[in-house]
Amino acid sequence: MVQTIQPKDITLLELETKFGLQFIEYEQFFLEWQDKLPEITSVEKQQLDRVKASYSNLLKYPPLLENTVKMVVLSPLLDLADFYLSPFHVKSEKSVEISAKNEDVTVKGQIDVLVLFEQLVVIVIESKQAAFSVEVGKPQLLAYMLALSNSDQPIYGLICNGSSFLFVKLIKQETPKYALSRLFYIFNPGNELYSVLSVLKRLGQLVRNSS
Numbered sequence: 001m002v003q004t005i006q007p008k009d010i011t012l013l014e015l016e017t018k019f020g021l022q023f024i025e026y027e028q029f030f031l032e033w034q035d036k037l038p039e040i041t042s043v044e045k046q047q048l049d050r051v052k053a054s055y056s057n058l059l060k061y062p063p064l065l066e067n068t069v070k071m072v073v074l075s076p077l078l079d080l081a082d083f084y085l086s087p088f089h090v091k092s093e094k095s096v097e098i099s100a101k102n103e104d105v106t107v108k109g110q111i112d113v114l115v116l117f118e119q120l121v122v123i124v125i126e127s128k129q130a131a132f133s134v135e136v137g138k139p140q141l142l143a144y145m146l147a148l149s150n151s152d153q154p155i156y157g158l159i160c161n162g163s164s165f166l167f168v169k170l171i172k173q174e175t176p177k178y179a180l181s182r183l184f185y186i187f188n189p190g191n192e193l194y195s196v197l198s199v200l201k202r203l204g205q206l207v208r209n210s211s
Contacts, residue, residue, distance in 0.1 A: 010139045019146060022177045030169040030179035032156070032206060037198040044080055048193040051076050052186055055162060069162040070112065077193070081200035088204070090114065114148075134159040134166045134183070142178060145170045153210060156203050163187060165196045 015021040024030070040048075054072050078084060091114045137159045145155050145168065157168035167181035181199070184192040 010143050012139050012142075015139060015142055015146070020175050021142065021146070022175060024177045024179045026179075029177070030167075030181065032154075032169065032202060033167045033181035033199045036202065037195075038201045038205070040194045040198055044197065045191070045194060047076065047080060048191055048197060052191050052193055055186065069160065073162050074160060077197055077200060080197055081204055083200070083204065087208070134161055134164050137161070138166070138168070141168060142170065145178075146172070146176060154206075158200075165192075167199055 012021075051073060058068060058072060078090070082088065084090060092112070141157045141159050145157050148155060152171065152173055155170050155172075157170070159166045159168065163186045165184040165186075168178055169180075170176060170178040184196050186192055
């Protein structure tokens with residue numbers, strides 16, 4: 001009998017043992033989040049300052065659920081990164097599944113936001129409740145990315161809970177490998193949304209160039 005596991009129930013250990021997923025700490029594997037990042041304009045900074053202020057205000061009125069996080073934080077970021085414009089397009093709540101090689105495990109679930117460049121997945125975003133650490137969403141996001149990746153092209157993900165942001169890079173190949181960016185936190189000194197937007201723009205450039 002085929003065992004079905006919801007992505008919310010999958011663990012990193014299961015992804016490693018059943019799908020051969022490997023975590024790579026070699027810095028050169030994932031330079032995209034820190035190399036050749038585009039500059040953020042003064043107008044964009046002003047808009048991101050408003051996003052930060054809006055999020056700070058919402059925290060005063062819990063609970064802050066994922067739909068609110070998407071509306072207040074993620075949607076402005078995607079808009080400023082031009083992911084709502086051609087040639088990109090957004091598909092929301094798309095079901096995906098992943099099957100192990102021995103066909104005894106299937107992972108099924110929903111993706112909150114899926115950004116595509118034609119048939120190439122660019123960004124997978126799992127927005128969690130604000131009270132959750134981004135670590136909670138990491139196995140779920142990786143399961144989705146494994147299901148969506150069907151080539152040797154890198155696939156990029158972003159886990160966000162409203163205040164924290166973590167980028168993920170996965171290359172499937174024969175042995176799937178992934179790496180992480182540093183954690184961006186909205187309440188660090190300054191406004192780290194500037195850096196998050198810059199990374200999103202950089203990933204968009206890379207995908208256009210690889211098409």
